[in-house]
Amino acid sequence: MKKGVSFLVTVALVALVSSLASASDPSPLQDTCVAIDEPKDAVFVNGKFCKDPNLTVAEDFFFSGLDKPGNTSNAAASNVTTVNVDKIKGLNTLGISMVRIDYEPYGQNPPHTHPRATEILTVLEGTLYVGFVTSNTENRLISKVLNKGDVFVFPIGLIHFQFNVGKTKAVAIAGLSSQNPGVITIANAVFGSDPPINPDVLTRAFQLDKKVSSQNPGVITIANAVFGSDPPINPDVLTRAFQLDKSVVKYLQSRF
Numbered sequence: 001m002k003k004g005v006s007f008l009v010t011v012a013l014v015a016l017v018s019s020l021a022s023a024s025d026p027s028p029l030q031d032t033c034v035a036i037d038e039p040k041d042a043v044f045v046n047g048k049f050c051k052d053p054n055l056t057v058a059e060d061f062f063f064s065g066l067d068k069p070g071n072t073s074n075a076a077a078s079n080v081t082t083v084n085v086d087k088i089k090g091l092n093t094l095g096i097s098m099v100r101i102d103y104e105p106y107g108q109n110p111p112h113t114h115p116r117a118t119e120i121l122t123v124l125e126g127t128l129y130v131g132f133v134t135s136n137t138e139n140r141l142i143s144k145v146l147n148k149g150d151v152f153v154f155p156i157g158l159i160h161f162q163f164n165v166g167k168t169k170a171v172a173i174a175g176l177s178s179q180n181p182g183v184i185t186i187a188n189a190v191f192g193s194d195p196p197i198n199p200d201v202l203t204r205a206f207q208l209d210k211k212v213s214s215q216n217p218g219v220i221t222i223a224n225a226v227f228g229s230d231p232p233i234n235p236d237v238l239t240r241a242f243q244l245d246k247s248v249v250k251y252l253q254s255r256f
């Protein structure tokens with residue numbers, strides 16, 4: 001009997017230890033989180049510190065002003081107003097946030113990814129041509145023209161865009177599955193990094209010389225996804241996103 005009990009205790013302990021061992025690390029809530037040894041030097045714990053729950057108030061869960069359009073006087077002719085954990089502190093640890101996006105006629109939210117979130121978008125006004133590109137080696141473009149009331153999903157991590165193909169302004173609202181989704185705008189990250197990426201890297205990656213780059217299965221190779229999707233992304237989107245002549249975009253699309 002005693003032997004039976006200690007056996008059960010052993011089984012329970014092994015089960016407990018192995019469940020701890022197989023538990024995964026928490027998802028990152030920001031780009032980097034380098035460990036430090038002194039807690040007093042900490043900036044935050046994967047996300048933000050928590051307020052004493054007894055001191056929470058309605059304002060911690062509130063934001064006002066999403067009825068106002070963002071300023072679209074910029075190269076993309078669009079503006080994203082984010083309502084994330086920086087705007088609503090009560091979103092901390094809840095895994096959700098939202099944005100309002102305004103587009104001038106022919107304005108766009110250029111090709112970008114959210115490293116930490118899936119996005120679900122609805123059109124309030126106007127007509128948007130939207131799409132996302134699957135990862136290598138397929139690089140399939142999944143696109144659609146959306147009208148008022150239509151809803152579309154952009155899966156986590158995939159390159160996607162919205163382009164206002166109507167003659168009037170467009171407005172969309174989107175929900176994102178992170179308190180801090182992050183945004184990587186492809187053209188800015190690749191051609192606008194600070195300091196710049198060695199041009200030899202980009203020359204070969206984007207086949208701006210005659211050499212052919214290799215493809216790596218299971219990853220998103222930026223040049224392939226953006227210029228080599230099947231079917232191709234509307235050249236007007238890439239012309240504006242990369243600030244290129246349409247002829248250059250068509251040349252790049254023929255190379256991938």
Ligand SMILES: *[C@@H]1O[C@H](CO)[C@@H](O)[C@H](O)[C@H]1NC(C)=O
Nearest residue numbers: 050051052053054055056057
């Ligand atoms: C919150 O309030 C409750 C009830 O007044 C109290 O028991 C508890 O200790 C408080 N918690 C903190 C973190 O102060």
Ligand SMILES: *[C@@H]1O[C@H](CO)[C@@H](O)[C@H](O)[C@H]1NC(C)=O
Nearest residue numbers: 069070071072073074079080
């Ligand atoms: C978006 O609009 C806001 C509010 O008008 C403005 O402060 C911000 O600079 C705009 N962003 C861009 C990229 O134009």
Ligand SMILES: *[C@@H]1O[C@H](CO)[C@@H](O)[C@H](O)[C@H]1NC(C)=O
Nearest residue numbers: 069070071072073074075079
């Ligand atoms: C929008 O941004 C542009 C460029 O930054 C600026 O000149 C203009 O005054 C802004 N408009 C509003 C309404 O804030």
